[in-house]
Amino acid sequence: MSLRKRVVDLYKNLYHMGKEYPGGSKWFHDRLKLAFSKNKNVEDPTQIEQLIGRGEFVVKEIEALYSLRKYRAMKQRYYDKEDEITAATQKFEESVKKL
Amino acid sequence: MKILVGVKRVVDYAVKIRVKPDRSGVVTEGVQHSMNPFDEIALEEAVKLKEKKLATEVVAFSLGGPKSQEVLRTALAKGADKAIHVQVSDEEASKLESFHVAKTLKKIVESEKFDAVFLGKQAIDDDSSQTAPILAGLLDWPQALYASKVEEGGDGHMKVKIPFVLSADLRLNEPRYATLPNIMKAKKKPLKAIPIKDLGVDIKPQTETIEVTEPPVRQAGGFVEDVAGLVAKLKEKGFVKA
Numbered sequence: 001m002s003l004r005k006r007v008v009d010l011y012k013n014l015y016h017m018g019k020e021y022p023g024g025s026k027w028f029h030d031r032l033k034l035a036f037s038k039n040k041n042v043e044d045p046t047q048i049e050q051l052i053g054r055g056e057f058v059v060k061e062i063e064a065l066y067s068l069r070k071y072r073a074m075k076q077r078y079y080d081k082e083d084e085i086t087a088a089t090q091k092f093e094e095s096v097k098k099l
Numbered sequence: 100m101k102i103l104v105g106v107k108r109v110v111d112y113a114v115k116i117r118v119k120p121d122r123s124g125v126v127t128e129g130v131q132h133s134m135n136p137f138d139e140i141a142l143e144e145a146v147k148l149k150e151k152k153l154a155t156e157v158v159a160f161s162l163g164g165p166k167s168q169e170v171l172r173t174a175l176a177k178g179a180d181k182a183i184h185v186q187v188s189d190e191e192a193s194k195l196e197s198f199h200v201a202k203t204l205k206k207i208v209e210s211e212k213f214d215a216v217f218l219g220k221q222a223i224d225d226d227s228s229q230t231a232p233i234l235a236g237l238l239d240w241p242q243a244l245y246a247s248k249v250e251e252g253g254d255g256h257m258k259v260k261i262p263f264v265l266s267a268d269l270r271l272n273e274p275r276y277a278t279l280p281n282i283m284k285a286k287k288k289p290l291k292a293i294p295i296k297d298l299g300v301d302i303k304p305q306t307e308t309i310e311v312t313e314p315p316v317r318q319a320g321g322f323v324e325d326v327a328g329l330v331a332k333l334k335e336k337g338f339v340k341a
Contacts, residue, residue: 009280012279013278013279013280016279016282017276017279022113063276066276067273067274067276069113070112070136071269071273073112073113074112074136074137074223074269075269077223078221078269079269092273095273096273
């Protein structure tokens with residue numbers, strides 16, 4: 001895949017993920033655009049590679065954020081006994097950290 | 100092993116639920132919907148089993164109005180191979196009960212020869228937790244409810260023989276996110292729509308909704324002037340001995 005295609009895909013992917021951003025999609029999309037346009041003049045392939053890597057890291061972070069947010073909401077709503085699930089939460093949070 | 104996974108389209112967990120002014124139900128028009136979070140967990144488990152080659156095929160199922168196809172597409176994006184949408188009108192969908200869903204699932208399981216059915220332990224809209232046990236009863240299959248771990252031949256707390264019905268607990272796994280490329284690929288996966296009439300399942304409501312109301316609002320707290328006032332209040336409420 002060409003670098004150009006990868007950058008475009010990354011942008012599309014981030015845009016898609018920003019649609020359900022808790023703070024509002026606009027906040028996310030504005031910042032996303034800014035981040036990409038800031039680096040629009042970068043031409044060095046290794047540097048572009050690095051920036052793509054950073055973007056992919058952000059994708060993983062957002063995925064983790066969304067799943068943790070949903071997990072917490074479910075836990076709060078349906079599980080009264082805190083201690084019973086603390087272990088499960090810890091396990092989950094550790095796995096999120098690894099991402 | 101062929102696994103059927105039931106997924107329900109519900110009002111998104113992050114949405115603040117509002118009751119309709121005429122108290123006939125909750126507002127669903129123009130409200131964000133998504134897949135029931137517990138069904139996501141059931142689906143994730145089935146897809147994981149397929150990735151471990153313990154399952155051959157994962158099929159997503161939904162009984163509901165036309166928009167139920169959205170959650171089926173999400174299920175396909177998350178790794179299901181095929182999807183089956185049993186169609187009812189939105190009007191009928193709002194009156195569906197666990198019993199109707201279980202009867203429909205039974206028909207599908209029998210006609211398509213599934214070996215296991217995975218469901219969420221409950222849906223976050225009606226919270227009834229009934230579909231899995233009713234289905235197990237109708238099929239006369241063993242059931243593993245509120246599963247927090249699934250192992251093949253493991254020394255678990257409970258063993259079930261195939262075929263079986265499973266309902267997924269929150270602790271079971273961490274569902275994956277439907278990525279954009281997978282969503283695009285999912286558009287090409289087969290989604291079969293079957294009108295409920297063709298299955299011959301009677302969905303006449305057995306319950307009648309009298310009234311839906313908001314939970315009582317929490318009473319606002321009061322302020323006290325000083326320590327003496329606080330102590331007096333506490334004594335008045337009986338929290339400290341007089």
